């Protein structure tokens with residue numbers, strides 16, 4: 419019999435006042451896999467995860483975590499599920515290592531506290547009270563607290579937010595190890611590189627609903643797998659972008675229509691062409707520029723990213 423999903427959400431609705439911030443969301447997170455819930459600020463990621471953690475009660479729909487109801491079966495789930503909240507949720511008056519040791523004692527088969535603290539660069543802060551830790555250090559402590567009990571499933575809400583690159587790498591390595599050990603991981607993020615690096619499956623959420631899902635490779639291959647980026651000598655206004663898109667789409671047999679938009683991950687003069695990019699597209703772009711006496715300072719053909727997928731779907735940037 420196939421293993422039941424770690425998380426199964428059907429038709430989830432959560433309202434604040436009259437506004438549905440989660441609006442009919444369906445999501446399945448497979449056991450033993452890393453599922454990334456990706457979306458812009460305010461998309462409803464945290465609210466969804468909090469419904470899974472038993473911290474919020476849904477207004478409609480069903481949520482099953484390890485086959486159980488997060489509210490009715492909270493006691494049974496507590497030792498099996500690790501939770502890292504976005505704001506840390508840690509008591510501030512206790513020392514870092516003491517807190518971790520306390521959490522470890524609540525579990526039957528905890529990880530080695532010292533080793534875990536060392537892995538996450540917390541060794542030097544063992545005797546510091548939580549209040550005096552930096553934001554990034556608190557994040558790492560919250561992650562350690564979520565993992566110390568060897569849970570079957572962990573929820574990580576923006577696990578590397580506010581961390582320096584070195585700590586981020588340590589967190590990512592730990593998440594990969596968790597997956598290798600068979601732990602199910604559900605993480606929220608608005609960092610594409612985090613989702614691209616870690617996730618077996620990405621669920622893209624916007625306005626409280628899922629707008630796309632699949633493996634990273636599957637999602638980026640769902641349209642053209644290439645993008646053409648260029649740097650213009652001066653900003654291009656909406657009329658220029660429209661004229662360029664038309665020029666790139668006009669050739670007979672040119673395939674799907676192409677769009678041109680400012681690059682979300684670049685500077686003010688960086689633009690991206692999406693759609694079916696081929697050798698002739700480059701020629702069409704340079705011909706359009708030549709007609710306007712515009713000398714591009716850079717032109718590169720690259721791989722489509724999750725950011726491109728998100729922009730294609732919503733017309734908005736993730737950040």
Ligand SMILES: Nc1ncnc2c1ncn2[C@@H]1O[C@H](COP(=O)(O)OP(=O)(O)OP(=O)(O)O)[C@@H](O)[C@H]1O
Pocket residue numbers: 434439457458459460461462463464465466608
């Ligand atoms: N307790 C609350 N009362 C009223 N509105 C809320 C409450 N909690 C969240 N919201 C609103 O619900 C929406 C979704 O919030 P949520 O935190 O789930 O989004 P998110 O995708 O996790 O965003 P972020 O990436 O910024 O954390 C936001 O507009 C937020 O302001």
